[in-house]
Amino acid sequence: MAAVEVRNGYKYYGSKSNPKIVLNQLNMNVMRGSIYGLLGASGCGKTTLLSCIVGQRRLNGGEVVVLGAKPGEPGSGVPGSRVGFMPQEIALVEEMTVKETIFYFGRIYGLTDERIREKFKLLKELLQLPPARQMIKQCSGGQQRRLSFACAMIHDPELLILDEPTVGLDPMLREKIWDFLVETTRNSKLAVIITTHYIEEAKQANCIGLMRNGVLLAEDTPTNIMIKFGTQSIEDAFLILSQRQGNEDELAQIMDHNKNQALPAAVLPPEVIDTHEPNMPEKQPIPFEEPLNENRKKIFFTTKGRVKALMTKNFVQLFRQPSGIIFMLLFPIIQLTCFYLAIGKTPTNLEIGVYSGEVENYGECFDENLVTVYKDSDNESCLFNKLSCRYIRVLGDDVATRKYYASEADALNDAKRATTVGYLHFAQNFSDSILSVMEDGIHSSDGAVDHAELSIHIDMTDQQVAYFMQRKLRDKFSTFMRSVVKDCNVSTAIVDLPVQFQEPIFGSTDIEFQQYCAPGVVMTMVFFLATLMTAAVFISERMDGIWDRTLLAGVSATEMLWAHLLTQLIIMALQSFEVIMYIGLVFDTYNNGDTTTLIGLLTLTAFCGMLFGLFISVFCKSHTEANFVATGAFYPMIILCGLLWPLESMPQFLQDLVMVLPFTIPSISARNVIEKGWSITHEKVYNGFLVMAGWTIIFFVLCLIGIRRKA
Numbered sequence: 001m002a003a004v005e006v007r008n009g010y011k012y013y014g015s016k017s018n019p020k021i022v023l024n025q026l027n028m029n030v031m032r033g034s035i036y037g038l039l040g041a042s043g044c045g046k047t048t049l050l051s052c053i054v055g056q057r058r059l060n061g062g063e064v065v066v067l068g069a070k071p072g073e074p075g076s077g078v079p080g081s082r083v084g085f086m087p088q089e090i091a092l093v094e095e096m097t098v099k100e101t102i103f104y105f106g107r108i109y110g111l112t113d114e115r116i117r118e119k120f121k122l123l124k125e126l127l128q129l130p131p132a133r134q135m136i137k138q139c140s141g142g143q144q145r146r147l148s149f150a151c152a153m154i155h156d157p158e159l160l161i162l163d164e165p166t167v168g169l170d171p172m173l174r175e176k177i178w179d180f181l182v183e184t185t186r187n188s189k190l191a192v193i194i195t196t197h198y199i200e201e202a203k204q205a206n207c208i209g210l211m212r213n214g215v216l217l218a219e220d221t222p223t224n225i226m227i228k229f230g231t232q233s234i235e236d237a238f239l240i241l242s243q244r245q246g247n248e249d250e251l252a253q254i255m256d257h258n259k260n261q262a263l264p265a266a267v268l269p270p271e272v273i274d275t276h277e278p279n280m281p282e283k284q285p286i287p288f289e290e291p292l293n294e295n296r297k298k299i300f301f302t303t304k305g306r307v308k309a310l311m312t313k314n315f316v317q318l319f320r321q322p323s324g325i326i327f328m329l330l331f332p333i334i335q336l337t338c339f340y341l342a343i344g345k346t347p348t349n350l351e352i353g354v355y356s357g358e359v360e361n362y363g364e365c366f367d368e369n370l371v372t373v374y375k376d377s378d379n380e381s382c383l384f385n386k387l388s389c390r391y392i393r394v395l396g397d398d399v400a401t402r403k404y405y406a407s408e409a410d411a412l413n414d415a416k417r418a419t420t421v422g423y424l425h426f427a428q429n430f431s432d433s434i435l436s437v438m439e440d441g442i443h444s445s446d447g448a449v450d451h452a453e454l455s456i457h458i459d460m461t462d463q464q465v466a467y468f469m470q471r472k473l474r475d476k477f478s479t480f481m482r483s484v485v486k487d488c489n490v491s492t493a494i495v496d497l498p499v500q501f502q503e504p505i506f507g508s509t510d511i512e513f514q515q516y517c518a519p520g521v522v523m524t525m526v527f528f529l530a531t532l533m534t535a536a537v538f539i540s541e542r543m544d545g546i547w548d549r550t551l552l553a554g555v556s557a558t559e560m561l562w563a564h565l566l567t568q569l570i571i572m573a574l575q576s577f578e579v580i581m582y583i584g585l586v587f588d589t590y591n592n593g594d595t596t597t598l599i600g601l602l603t604l605t606a607f608c609g610m611l612f613g614l615f616i617s618v619f620c621k622s623h624t625e626a627n628f629v630a631t632g633a634f635y636p637m638i639i640l641c642g643l644l645w646p647l648e649s650m651p652q653f654l655q656d657l658v659m660v661l662p663f664t665i666p667s668i669s670a671r672n673v674i675e676k677g678w679s680i681t682h683e684k685v686y687n688g689f690l691v692m693a694g695w696t697i698i699f700f701v702l703c704l705i706g707i708r709r710k711a
């Protein structure tokens with residue numbers, strides 16, 4: 001009975017209009033209880049053919065039937081536990097030990113731990129596997145290949161497909177593997193398809209298929225092939241057959257001719273000898289064949305066991321990589337530390353020039369005997385002396401270090417050379433002018449008003465520093481004037497602006513920029529950390545072939561997705577807890593609301609970021625492409641979420657648009673919890689959860705569609 005039948009198999013890569021034909025009207029039969037050696041030069045299409053047999057790829061034309069069913073049909077067990085597949089690449093998780101790898105494959109195939117232990121013992125001896133606790137990355141290439149072979153065998157499949165299993169193995173071990181395969185197929189219904197570059201070792205196969213340029217040139221027993229061609233070796237027979245097939249150009253012409261047809265006709269040259277007599281009607285539907293009893297159980301093996309095995313693998317993979325732990329747990333700490341130390345603090349080490357026309361020697365400003373405000377002889381009014389000295393003393397060095405100048409030109413020169421952030425200028429008659437403005441009020445002359453001013457010339461190119469200086473110098477001037485009028489027994493109301501900011505409704509008068517942008521910064525940070533980590537893990541898995549191998553073991557795309565989601569959810573919750581605790585305890589930030597609500601929102605944000613990473617990894621082919629997408633998304637999201645500049649300043653259409661982005665409303669919600677102490681029942685808090693949940697669902701659905709398509 002046939003285990004595998006391929007009829008008129010046709011497969012191309014590329015587009016329909018410009019196909020690269022890899023399999024061309026290929027017919028193949030693999031019997032149960034036999035070894036089929038698939039031989040051919042590199043690039044002739046062997047791996048493509050195998051991938052169509054295991055259901056990893058689909059033929060563009062023709063039919064393939066494996067163990068009585070079409071690969072991929074529900075209940076066929078292909079891909080799944082009826083087939084064992086050893087791909088050409090190693091496709092094992094480097095961070096796992098030998099034993100963990102065997103248990104991982106055993107469990108996703110649905111074996112009990114007891115059975116896995118038994119099989120492990122057997123295979124360990126047979127394949128001389130490395131010690132159970134040895135990590136894969138510490139194994140030699142040959143050891144990894146043997147382990148990969150053991151993983152394909154662990155569940156006693158009905159069909160075993162081995163793509164170059166003996167590459168890099170020593171002749172003794174190669175012989176041992178062949179002996180094992182011969183012995184097993186002789187005593188069971190196991191069918192084996194094996195590709196190899198060592199043509200002569202295929203002599204031990206029951207049947208050989210010689211392939212060239214996507215065409216099966218011959219299919220027969222090794223002995224028959226040698227007899228037919230009168231050669232002593234299969235290699236010589238293959239050479240003769242290849243020459244007979246005609247030169248490459250001829251074949252290419254035929255293939256070109258067939259490009260424009262939906263399903264090209266066979267291009268087998270007339271010399272091709274198919275010595276095998278398949279005895280098979282051309283287009284008869286092939287009846288569905290029930291899987292063996294024990295395998296049926298495995299096909300319907302519960303999702304729970306698989307998800308558990310996948311989750312264990314994910315955790316091992318993450319925590320055995322030092323970069324994984326650093327990324328997940330240390331990076332948030334490093335980034336938060338940078339943020340809290342660098343953003344929103346008071347600028348220091350600034351220098352400001354001071355020029356006072358009424359002071360000749362600045363040392364006298366600090367003379368303890370200097371009196372700047374005193375009463376006149378009849379004690380009626382005040383007299384002022386060198387008031388600029390008083391302001392200089394009030395100013396101190398805490399805003400900026402004062403640098404004194406003998407002329408305004410010198411002060412200006414230094415400011416222009418940017419050695420100071422600007423300078424203060426007091427007129428020669430500053431004190432007298434203030435007195436006259438105070439006494440004459442609205443009748444003061446323009447000249448007096450001008451000279452009573454403190455003129456500040458400042459470098460506005462560094463806006464934050466300039467705003468800081470403006471605010472501080474104004475505050476200091478207000479303090480200075482209040483103290484002056486107080487000394488004169490005049491009400492301070494005359495120097496206060498008739499505008500007073502009362503106790504704020506929410507927050508405090510001295511709220512810092514840091515407090516304002518912290519929620520947005522923390523959210524974007526956890527989101528993009530999760531994005532990058534997930535994209536990196538998934539793309540590596542796919543490139544290493546682990547993804548495909550897991551899917552071929554019968555794990556569904558949904559199971560893979562769930563396993564990753566659950567693993568990440570645990571990690572994200574841990575990370576969110578760590579972040580909240582760290583900024584609360586180390587940086588002493590306050591939270592007027594509920595901490596659990598914040599942890600919840602942050603976990604949801606990280607989860608959404610993870611799904612975004614998954615989405616990127618599903619649709620990007622390489623790490624580079626994924627990094628471009630993640631970085632490309634990072635800046636627009638940060639710039640548009642209102643973190644750096646108020647949303648209200650954007651054009652209306654943009655304001656409407658950014659409201660649906662993942663960080664805009666959620667970061668406002670977080671701020672509402674922290675500053676206003678609102679709970680999750682408040683509309684302006686739960687709407688942040690709704691937006692984030694919405695994006696989570698969108699990414700989840702897109703990932704599911706993408707993964708299913710790829711699976």
Ligand SMILES: Nc1ncnc2c1ncn2[C@@H]1O[C@H](COP(=O)(O)OP(=O)(O)OP(=O)(O)O)[C@@H](O)[C@H]1O
Binds near residue numbers: 022042044046
């Ligand atoms: N995904 C792909 N897209 C486009 N072309 C591909 C793809 N995969 C394989 N090919 C091409 O198809 C041809 C057959 O490749 P395949 O891997 O099936 O050959 P092979 O016989 O297994 O080679 P080897 O023995 O070196 O592994 C090659 O020319 C290869 O470049």
